[in-house]
Amino acid sequence: MDAAALLADLQAAFPGAAPRPSADMPGLDVPAADLPAAVTRLRDAHGFDLLADLCGVDRGPAVSPRFSVVVHLLGSGHHAYLRVAAACPDDAAPEAPSLTAVHPGADWHEREAFDMFGIRFAGHPDLRRILMWDGYPHHPLRKEFPLAGMPVDLPAADVAAVTGRRVEPAPMMGGPFVSPGGTMAKAEPVARDESWNEENPKP
Amino acid sequence: MGNTEYAYNSKVEGEVIVTRADAVVNWVRRHSVWPMPMGLACCAIELMAAGGSRFDIARFGMEVMRFSPRQADCMIVAGTVTYKMAEVVRRIYDQMAEPKWVVAMGACASSGGMYRSYATLQGVDRIVPVDIYISGCPPRPEALLDGMMLLQEKIRTEGASLRRTFRGRTVETKVVG
Structure with missing residues (x-):
């Protein structure tokens, strides 16, 4: 060709x-x-x-x-x-x-x-x-969409009513998770900073 | 006529067991757990292995996997629960008859696992009450068996009550006996 x-x-x-x-x-x-x-x-x-x-x-x-x-x-x-x-x-x-x-x-x-x-x-x-489900308001791979996600309602209204839950952002908590290397026992991927999560915001 | 003998009779010794009604109920329940395999990802493969002959979940009296929630009383959530699938999980849980238990198998079902993203439910305990969490990614079949035996232990020590759902409300009935 x-x-x-x-x-x-x-x-x-x-x-x-x-x-x-x-x-x-x-x-x-x-x-x-x-x-x-x-x-x-x-x-x-x-x-x-x-x-x-x-x-x-x-x-x-x-x-x-x-x-x-x-x-x-x-x-x-x-x-x-x-x-x-x-x-x-x-x-x-x-x-x-x-x-x-x-x-x-x-x-x-x-x-x-x-x-x-x-x-x-x-x-x-x-x-x-x-x-994503019908009715999801965002387009997740657009640049302005955060990796952790955006808070929106659950797709099923009855499940949301029974559980009282929403779609919540899930920050990486210090991620991305990288392997520190070394032996197999120590090479488990970990976050460099695990001091923040959903409840405690990033300092 | 009827039995009018109230005193101790050495003839029936060894043939009568005296116990409490709730102990009998719990004994029956924990040895006939009928799991509902909510297989959503790779954990389901380990779940299948646990059901196969090599690991043989039948040794512990809970091999009767039922794919109908109406015929099951223990939902094993094996895999990643997306927000899109959460509705299905909750609806199947609602259709199961009381008493019922939930086992969160593996990291994803317990906490979302490595899927910290916009699409994944961060733990199935956000939509259904979970009795046993099993760690691992995925857990080995032995870990699942251990978790199920823990569930049996939990059922054994459960308060003597009959949980049932009545018009959308969960009501507890104490067993007297």
């Missing part, structure tokens, strides 16, 4: 396509609006017939464009990988066209990217959360 020839062909069809810096496999940036057409062309004309992965990327609130959709394609005939990325034009309400019409396997990947990043996929047949 000649990456330069591939890029030239795609740039002829989609003027917005550009090479994308990549350390492992050839990478391409395409405008979000051209993503389904570009993936269709890669599937039909260049043999990239398998969608290996689809995920979202958040570069943080200071960067624009903030959200991207990254697609990994594999050609089962020539065994070459290709990365195609599309930046979502709207930073506040990120949206990208769905690839489910091109690769049906994109269905759950797009649901996960929607769940974790809040990227809406236009044309998706069933865009619901897949990991």
Whole structure:
């Protein structure tokens, strides 16, 4: 697979396509609006017939464009990988066209990217959360979401009423947990500072 | 006619055991614990091993794993309880008949374990009352057996009362006898 020839062909069809810096496999940036057409062309004309992965990327609130959709394609005939990325034009309400019409396997990947990043996929047949419960108010992999979590209500109102519990933040209590090394008996991962937890805030 | 002999009779010696009713009830209960395997993660694999022939939980009278909460009286929470799954755990617990006990097997069920995150319940004791906590990640089957024998001991020494749920309230009935 000649990456330069591939890029030239795609740039002829989609003027917005550009090479994308990549350390492992050839990478391409395409405008979000051209993503389904570009993936269709890669599937039909260049043999990239398998969608290996689809995920979202958040570069943080200071960067624009903030959200991207990254697609990994594999050609089962020539065994070459290709990365195609599309930046979502709207930073506040990120949206990208769905690839489910091109690769049906994109269905759950797009649901996960929607769940974790809040990227809406236009044309998706069933865009619901897949990991968190319906009605969860946050998107946990966004940069502003704390690792410990946010306090929200339990998904079931009756269980919350009986137990009086909520979803509580779970700080790492000095973590991340690292192994101090040494013999096996002493190599258990521990936190460097265990003086704070849910009840006693971090000093 | 009827038995009118109230005095000591050496003929019946060795055939009569005198005890308290609650001791009998507890003896029956602790030797026929029917666990509900709430297998949610890798701890469930150890739970299966404990049920298999090598470790053989049947030696202690609690091998009758029932996947229906209606037929079980001890929920073994084996694995990571996410907030999404907490609702299911609580609902299954509510469907179990009284008296019932809960065993939190392993670090995740006891405290959330290594999953200190936005998605994981930090200990199943936040939604159901836990009787026995078993440490380990995952605990070996021997640890589970030890925990279950501790539960038997706890049932044996339980106050002589019949716990039951009546119209959503747990009421205690003292056994007199």
